[in-house]
Amino acid sequence: MKYVLLGNLSPEWASKQSERVGKARAKLDQLSIKVESIHYTQGYYDFVDIVDAPNPEAVLAFSVWYSTQGLGRIQSMPAFEAKTFETAIKNAAD
Incomplete structure (x- = not known):
């Protein structure tokens, strides 16, 4: 499943x-x-x-690890393909 990770860097890193990227890629x-x-952003x-993750627990583990390493903070959101969204709309109408 795909996820969007929204991140903030700690001032130290x-x-x-x-x-920082090397540590994160290894994890x-x-x-x-x-x-x-x-993508790096302003704001x-x-x-x-x-990212593409095997399960939500992997994304949660990475987010917790990132924070405990002092690298910053991450929020994650599942990202659904358009076809999945269209199916959900059809199922909601039933």
């Missing part, structure tokens, strides 16, 4: 980009989460990532 690999895209969130 904001200037240590390559080290993502360990949890079998594949990164599809990374409330510092980055928006699209």
Whole structure:
């Protein structure tokens, strides 16, 4: 399943980009989460990532790990394909 990760960098790690990304990628690999895209933003969130995860627990584990490492904070949302949304609309009408 795909997820959108909305993230904020901690002040301590904001200037240590390559080290932070290396640690995060290693943990993502360990949890079998594949990164599809990374986008850095201006505004409330510092980055928006699209990932493909084997289950919600893997995403939760990554979010908790990211925070406990002091790297920052992540909010996650499931991301549904258009076809899934269309099916949900049909099912809601029944």
